[in-house]
Amino acid sequence: MFAWFENRINPFPPERPVQPPATLFAFCWHYTRDIWPWLAVTSVLTALISILQVLIFSFLGNIVDWLTGANPETFLADEGWSLFWMAAIIVVGLPLTGLFHSLIMHQTIFGNFPMVIRWKAHRYMLGQSFGFYQDEFAGRVATKVMQAALGVRESVTKIVDIFIYVGVYFGGAVILVATLQAWLMVPFLVWLGTYILLMWHYLPKMRVISERQSDARSTMTGRVVDSYTNIMTVKLFAHAGREEGYAREAMDDFLKTVHPQMRLVTTLNVSLDIANALLLFSVAAIGIWGWTAGNATVGALAVAVGLVLRLEGMSYWVMWELAGLFENIGMAEDGMHTIARPQVVTDTDSTKTLVVERGEIEFDRIRFHYGKEGGVIDDLSLTVRPGEKVGLVGRSGAGKSTLMNVLLRLYDLEGGVIRVDGQDIAQVTQDSLRSRIGVVTQDTSLLHRSVRDNIAYGNPEATDAQVIEAAKRANAHDYIMDLVDLEGRTGYDAHVGERGVKLSGGQRQRIAIARVFLKNAPILVLDEATSALDSEVEAAIQDNLNALMEGKTVIAIAHRLSTIANLDRLVVLDKGAIIEEGSHDELAAAGGLYAQLWSRQSGGFIGVDAKAEAAE
Structure with a gap:
């Protein structure tokens, strides 16, 4: 039975996600519309539960009146059917309605709804x-996604559950009291007006504070996660105390939203206590007055006082639910500001799959500034012929990595076109583009998964034998076999830690190289691919890298010029422009920037003087 209700909603809808609306109601509806039929059913059940509970109070009033004047010998014969139907409502109707309401709310909606979001x-x-x-x-974004899911669910379900339940229940209670004694209705209506005014005054203020609190919570979490993620840097610079202060500042900002919130809660509680006390006094006084005047029965007084006591408890429940509602609305709205932002780099409806047969790359008068004034790359043109191995050389900030970023379409160009085999990369899908380019970067970041999973990321369909072969070609197999993680997993099953922190820089780099071996893409981009390797390991895998580059178009970036000196062509960049091209021997003899960089090397690295760095 539980499984049937749990499977009514698919928590992982296959439809391609689109940008959510950036207004609160539309944002909530965007994620609710698939769940709405089930929310409508719970609304009907909630209303039915409210009506049945009011009927029970009416029945209790009748019981009091019957027992004060009925003949015990004929009571069951006179009221038997009324007793039977009320018993059926109490024993069968109310529990059965509650069962279906709980199954739909808790099994169908509560788990699946936030997971859909x-x-x-x-x-x-x-x-x-x-x-x-x-x-x-990253921690802040993840927190926003998690909070927004719960915020939308709680906001929607509370609105459906609270307003329908309270509206139907209170409306039914007022009608019931009015049928018993008209004057008894007056305190209820006055109390309702007072209650609405209190909510109207306090809850918007709580909403504003909740929005600030949600944002402060995200910032606090983000700062704590940032410290944990970069724990090695924290320890190397002995800055645990500084990180404490960094986190404490965010925690203090969060606390500054908590105290005003609690002050509002206290004043609202006290105001509600006074309103409830006056309601009980008024109903009891009017009820007794009506009984003495012969206008109200003992049962009417019992029903009215019972409803007051019920409403008193309900008023606190509603208050906290509404406070929670506004807190959740604040969470949803805060998450919306992050989630509903438009995607900058997108595939158009007309995008096609990139087909790479030759591997020619053409940069045609491209321009890119990272959205800033002044050029990083201005009007640059470069053609890499099919199968050609090109090295990019230049000082830091010359635009080498920027060329890689725009080729991979991590950013969209501000001008010009990049073509692969004559196809504009802006007109093909991002996935098809990146699937045909193998990349090894200087800063290798691994997933907190097994070594096998990290290598197989280059080809998820690869067999274990292919994964091991790729690791051997990257000279990584031997050290992988010696790995053991904290849970006792060994070798290729060992987990590497967040961002691969359990491995050395050289070990991470070799796994990244193995991953690209396994990917076997027709175009290779090597951005300081061997920078984290010592000379012995680099020499050991250089032949394998040469084998990997065979038959592929290669763009290699390196500060250690010896690693790219044997490539087909070297392209020298300075301030986003090509200033020299040629082989190593040609450029070394030309006396230009390349020759200067080569002459300044110490151990094969480019030396950048202070003046040049300042200019960059």
Whole structure:
């Protein structure tokens, strides 16, 4: 039975995620519309539960009146059917309605609803540009996605459950009291007006504080996660105390939103206590007055006082639920500001799959500034012929890595065109483009998964034998076999830690190289691919790298010029422009920037003087 209700909603809808709306109601509806039929059913059940509970109070009033004047000998004969139906409502109707309400709410909606939101939001966030994540804390983004899912669910379900339940229940209670004694209705209506005014005054203020609190919570979490993620840097610079202060500042900002919130809660509680006390006094006084005047029965007084006591408890429940509602609305709205941001780099509806048969790369008068004034790359043209191995040389900031970024379409160009085999990369899918380019970067970041999973990331369909072969070609197999993680997993099953922190820089780099061996893409981009390797290991895998480059178009970036001196052509960049091209021997003899860089090398690295660095 539970499984049937749990499987009514698919928590992982297959539809491609689209940008959510940036207004709160539309944002919530965007994630709710697939769940709405089940919310409608719970609304009907909630209303039915409210009506049945009011009927029970009415029945209790009748019981009091019957027992004060009925003949015990004929009571069951006179009221038997009324007793039977009320018993059926109490014993069967109310529990059965509550059962279906609970099954739908807790089995169908509560688990699946936020998972639908997380799934859609996560898939959409994966489509955000590289630049988006450079401007955000990863922990902050993850917190926003998690909070928004719960915020939307709680906001929607509370609105459906609270307003329908309270509206139907209070409306039914007022009608019931009015049928018993008209004057008894007056205190209820006055109390309702007072209650609405209190909520109207306090809850918007709590909403504002909740929005600030949600944002402060995300910042606090992001700062703590940032410290944990970069724990090696923290320890190397002995800055644990500084990180404490960094986190404490965010925690203090969070606490500054908590105290005002609690002050509002206290004053609202006290105000509600006074309103409830006056309601009980008024109803009891009017009820007794009506009984003495013969206008109200003992049963009417019992029902009215019972409803007051019920409403008193309900008023606190509603208050906290509404406070929670506004807190959740604040969480949803805060998450919306991150999740609903447009994707900068997108595939158009007309995009095609990139087909690479030759591997020619053409940069045609490209321009890119990272959205800033002044040029990083201005009007640059470069053609890499099919199968050609080209090395990019230049000082730091010359634009070498920027060329790699725009080739991979991590950023969209501001002008010009990049073509692969004559196909504009802006008109092909990002996945098809990147699947045909193998990349090894200087800063290798591994996933916190097994070594096998990290290598197989280059080709998820690869067999274990292929994974091992790729590791051997990258000279990584021997050290992998010696790995053991904290849970006792060994070899290729060992987990590498967050961002691969359990491995040395050279070990991470060799896994990254093995991953590209396994990918076997027709175009290779090597951005300081061997920078983290010592000379002995680099020499050991250089032949394998040469084998990997065979028959492929290669763009290699290196500060250690000896690693690219034997490539077909070297291209020298300075301030985003090509200033020299040729072989190593040609450029070394030309006396230009390349010759200067080569002459300044110490151990094979480019030396950059202080003046040149300042200019960059």
